[in-house]
Amino acid sequence: EPEVTQTPSHQVTQMGQEVILRCVPISNHLYFYWYRQILGQKVEFLVSFYNNEISEKSEIFDDQFSVERPDGSNFTLKIRSTKLEDSAMYFCASRADSLGEQYFGPGTRLTVT
């Protein structure tokens, strides 16, 4: 069964450093998303991406964040200058079309020290 994959599974970085979290959505899916989950809290929407551009973003997704689909398979989330409060699980998700189910990857645990 096709699945969303994410790398790395765990990333440790120092405050102020840039990080790139990588995702490979399910092949042939057209809609892509990033969410984050601070430990013990709910999953929060960050950004949606369709047709090679951001279609929607939340208040959390400020100028420190960016997303990119550099080729036909990868979907990345970049945090330009990490803060302690960026420590969280980051989940990538994808769906096939506007009515399809959203499938989540296993997540990347980001720890900012």
Next chain:
Amino acid sequence: GENVEQHPSTLSVQEGDSAVIKCTYSDSASNYFPWYKQELGKGPQLIIDIRSNVGEKKDQRIAVTLNKTAKHFSLHITETQPEDSAVYFCAVSPGGSQGNLIFGKGTKLSVKP
């Protein structure tokens, strides 16, 4: 924006009993209501969903009901098993969105053998 409330935050049942988790939402234009199961260290996994034109949907031991007038929906798990133990999240896709999901705070379900 959309606000999703989920209750209870924790639920403990005996194996074989039923479990019910409830969510309310605020945006009457919301049109898609999935439920996700999250096991420790993993990403959310879709277990059942319902759209606004349907009042109830069932898949083996799992069912979801939707009351659009009252703006609430519920997850029902019958004949619970220890492997049902996990955190369950309801989510709502706001009307007019690109499919981004607004999550409830989660319910930690424990099924005791």
